[in-house]
């Protein structure tokens with residue numbers, strides 16, 4: 001591990017390219033903050049001092065613009081490559097900020113750095129010449145090869161969403177989102193819906209405007225456009241059809257499972273496990289699943305996430321002494337995301353077609369490892385001896401049966417992020433229902449709490465005590481992320497469909513998991529999903545991989561089988 005850059009040793013060229021961008025961005029940010037930091041510049045540490053010198057050098061040299069390529073499409077490829085490099089830089093800065101607990105002064109530099117990257121990313125696509133290139137290729141797209149046409153349609157969409165809209169709307173929406181987030185953060189602890197409401201109304205209004213414009217541009221309904229901002233090519237018709245089926249089946253399923261579990265001996269609770277022991281275990285499991293230390297890191301942050309791609313992937317977690325097994329499953333989840341990011345097609349690096357297909361396909365990968373591989377009896381049989389060895393424990397609570405019972409316990413609850421796998425989709429269905437109505441205008445933000453309470457009663461049979469445990473619990477809507485939620489449940493359904501097929505293709509799946517032999521599973525996922533990047537739509541990707549259309553059935557069968565023990 002390189003102590004100065006915090007990057008794992010990996011492909012040198014990629015690393016150098018990112019460092020160059022990072023220096024450039026931090027350099028720009030330092031230049032912008034030079035006025036504010038004169039008295040501290042003398043005491044900057046060597047790394048920051050070098051960045052400081054870089055600024056002087058850069059200011060003296062100016063920067064050279066790229067010469068024009070021979071075609072509009074080639075020019076677009078360069079612009080998107082630059083944008084992708086900036087986006088990786090932004091991820092890296094945010095990772096430093098969330099995991100390295102920087103000093104206040106360096107934090108200010110990082111914030112400026114991230115703002116500078118955001119501006120450069122916008123500029124990479126917002127220049128008038130990019131609009132000209134987009135229009136030229138639109139008029140002539142039939143002359144591109146198949147892969148070029150697919151790449152261009154993704155470029156066109158990304159360009160429309162970031163630079164193709166009226167600048168005033170982009171700016172207003174960005175301001176409304178950050179104001180909405182701040183107001184929500186302040187109002188949530190007091191459950192003060194009325195304090196947040198005007199900001200929520202503003203974000204919804206501007207998101208509606210944006211969705212209407214994008215819908216017109218791409219010939220879809222406004223909500224479809226919103227959904228595709230996170231889940232390209234996922235059809236809302238499919239979402240409604242599958243959620244409709246889940247809506248009718250979930251209440252009966254939840255009742256069957258909870259009745260059954262309550263009639264059984266409850267699982268034995270586990271004692272707390274110190275964070276440093278969990279840290280060692282987490283790393284061990286990450287390595288066993290196939291993320292090598294040469295290419296990956298495991299760090300800590302307030303909220304777990306994964307970032308990076310190819311030879312530099314980073315996962316984070318948050319250790320809770322009382323919830324060690326849940327914590328391990330959360331690491332497995334993030335490892336699933338990282339394994340996907342690591343195996344995206346290198347030949348399309350920097351292009352939209354080389355990116356992960358969508359948020360929901362990303363979730364199929366994380367949930368595949370978390371729920372289909374790890375939350376099983378076979379995996380607990382693999383894990384139990386490791387736990388006993390590493391923790392020096394031995395008691396009935398550490399038996400595979402008990403561990404499996406613990407992680408498959410079902411109980412309707414108020415908070416989505418804490419929900420078990422079976423009741424989780426009910427939380428998503430409620431949000432999907434409401435956000436469609438917010439976008440088509442049939443539900444006003446002020447009426448959300450009442451509709452929320454009604455939905456929770458219908459779907460999960462529970463009463464909502466206050467807004468903080470109700471419609472104010474998630475960060476998504478305050479930040480204007482409307483259309484994101486279906487990704488979680490589609491990820492779970494896709495993961496179940498994939499495992500159904502993987503079990504046919506890979507003989508003795510349970511035995512492999514029990515022995516900790518995960519390579520055939522990784523290779524199967526890379527072949528079926530990872531290496532295709534964004535070439536296919538998510539639905540097509542799953543259909544190609546499994547020979548069947550996405551449906552709720554494999555997931556319903558899986559949770560019923562796992563929970564009725």
Ligand SMILES: [Zn+2]
Nearest residue numbers: 333337363366
């Ligand atoms: Zn995830």
